[in-house]
Amino acid sequence: MHTPALTTPKRRVAAGLLPRLWVFAALLVLLGLGGLLGLWYGAVQIPAQEVLRALLGWQDNPIVTELRLPRVLGAILVGAALGLSGAAFQGLFRNPLADPYLMGSAAGAAFGVTLAVSLAGGLSGAFAQHAIFSFLPFAATWFGFLGAVGAVLLVLLLSGGAGRTHDLILAGVVVGSILVGLTSYLMLQGADRVRAVFAYTLGNLSFISWPGVGALAGYLLFTLPVFLLLGRTLNALTLGEETARSLGLPLEGLKLLLIGVCTLLTAAAVAQAGIIGFVGLVAPHVLRRLLGGDYRYLLPASALGGAVLLLWADLGARVLVAPAELPVGIVTTLLGGPFFLYLLWRERRRYG
Numbered sequence: 001m002h003t004p005a006l007t008t009p010k011r012r013v014a015a016g017l018l019p020r021l022w023v024f025a026a027l028l029v030l031l032g033l034g035g036l037l038g039l040w041y042g043a044v045q046i047p048a049q050e051v052l053r054a055l056l057g058w059q060d061n062p063i064v065t066e067l068r069l070p071r072v073l074g075a076i077l078v079g080a081a082l083g084l085s086g087a088a089f090q091g092l093f094r095n096p097l098a099d100p101y102l103m104g105s106a107a108g109a110a111f112g113v114t115l116a117v118s119l120a121g122g123l124s125g126a127f128a129q130h131a132i133f134s135f136l137p138f139a140a141t142w143f144g145f146l147g148a149v150g151a152v153l154l155v156l157l158l159s160g161g162a163g164r165t166h167d168l169i170l171a172g173v174v175v176g177s178i179l180v181g182l183t184s185y186l187m188l189q190g191a192d193r194v195r196a197v198f199a200y201t202l203g204n205l206s207f208i209s210w211p212g213v214g215a216l217a218g219y220l221l222f223t224l225p226v227f228l229l230l231g232r233t234l235n236a237l238t239l240g241e242e243t244a245r246s247l248g249l250p251l252e253g254l255k256l257l258l259i260g261v262c263t264l265l266t267a268a269a270v271a272q273a274g275i276i277g278f279v280g281l282v283a284p285h286v287l288r289r290l291l292g293g294d295y296r297y298l299l300p301a302s303a304l305g306g307a308v309l310l311l312w313a314d315l316g317a318r319v320l321v322a323p324a325e326l327p328v329g330i331v332t333t334l335l336g337g338p339f340f341l342y343l344l345w346r347e348r349r350r351y352g
Contacts, residue, residue: 020297023290027304031076034311038072039064041315043323066210074208074272075314075328076307077216079279081269083306084220084227085262086280087287087299091234092258093169096288097343100266100280103172103259104151107179109270110201112147114186117200144271148263151175156259203276203329205314212272219268223261227299230258234295276329278336279306279313285343309335 039051044063046054053059055069085100093102100106155175159167187198200207208216233254236244244251269276283305284298291297310328313335317326 020291020301023287024301024304027301027308030308031304031311034308034315035072035076038075038311038315039068042068042318070208070210070213071205071314072311073213074216075205075311077213077220078205078208078269078273078276079283079306079308079310080303081216081220081265081306082276082280082310083283083302083304084224084299085265085269086306087284087295087302088227088230088234088258088262089280090284090288091237091295091298092255094237095169096285097281097340098169099278100262100269101176101275101277102169103155103263104176104179105148105263105266106270106275107176107183108147108149108151109144109267110147110275111151111179111183111186112143112145112267113200113271114183115147116143118186118189142271145264145267147179148267148270151179152259152263199327200274202327203274203332204327205273205310206325207274208272216268216272219264223265224303226257226261228296230254231294231296231299233258234299235293238293274327274329276310276332278332278340279310282336282339283309285339 036048036051039055040046040048042063046061046064050059050061051064054061054064082100086098089098089100089102090096092098155168155171158171158175183201187201233244233249236247236249237251241251284302287301287305288298291301310332313331314328317328317331320326320331
């Protein structure tokens with residue numbers, strides 16, 4: 001006969017795990033439904049049975065296999081990258097208002113990719129961008145990564161290191177503003193390039209091709225184990241840096257590692273889809289309220305949540321002004337802006 005004292009801990013674990021499983025299940029359902037709608041809906045609506053035949057290889061339909069499927073998968077991967085990086089930055093800075101673009105990495109990545117397009121020689125703007133994003137997705141990511149790394153290194157230099165959290169945020173705002181100005185300058189240098197690069201900087205998933213999907217998947221698979229291994233470190237940081245150090249954690253090295261993998265993921269996302277705001281802010285914050293602050297669960301959930309949010313936002317970008325499309329960055333800003341203002345209002349009420 002089992003005593004209640006022996007069975008209570010197991011019941012508590014099961015009771016805590018079940019709601020989390022429901023959250024993950026709901027995210028997966030929303031992801032699947034959004035993906036199916038993304039394949040079906042567009043300027044040309046394709047019957048569901050034809051979509052299924054194209055996916056199974058029973059019917060040749062380039063609209064599904066070459067345009068919509070890479071876009072849907074790209075939205076999932078970009079959203080996952082931004083959600084994962086946002087959750088890690090919020091844990092690293094112990095600030096629910098932090099996002100992947102906090103340290104100027106997005107502005108640096110956009111500058112790097114814009115520079116890559118500008119260096120494409122005498123090509124027209126549209127052709128140069130197609131060449132960069134369709135045939136050289138890894139090159140575009142590395143241009144973005146170099147720009148993002150340069151921005152982050154400059155932020156670290158100006159702030160005095162990873163241990164100075166407040167100075168990091170201030171330096172990130174300044175460096176990001178300067179890089180936005182430089183990006184605008186590059187765009188204005190060639191009138192034929194302005195429209196294509198401007199559409200990219202607003203956030204646009206229509207540029208993502210199969211090589212771009214492969215690039216995003218590779219970077220996400222490379223960095224995901226690092227995030228999961230550092231989940232306990234982020235849990236320790238929520239208790240304060242002194243407590244984390246007392247546990248024997250090499251905080252400076254772990255902070256730099258987190259900043260590095262977040263920068264790589266953010267650069268990969270920005271290189272392929274441009275600057276898409278608020279996904280990395282909203283998804284981790286909402287899921288923290290549903291799952292709690294345990295980063296072992298919050299990190300993978302934020303990746304799923306970011307994917308769901310961007311997938312449905314892209315669907316909205318196609319629907320709102322159909323048959324034309326909005327840049328998805330505009331949709332996420334319209335959704336995330338009011339949410340951010342609500343967070344600021346709530347924080348102000350909490351602390352007076």
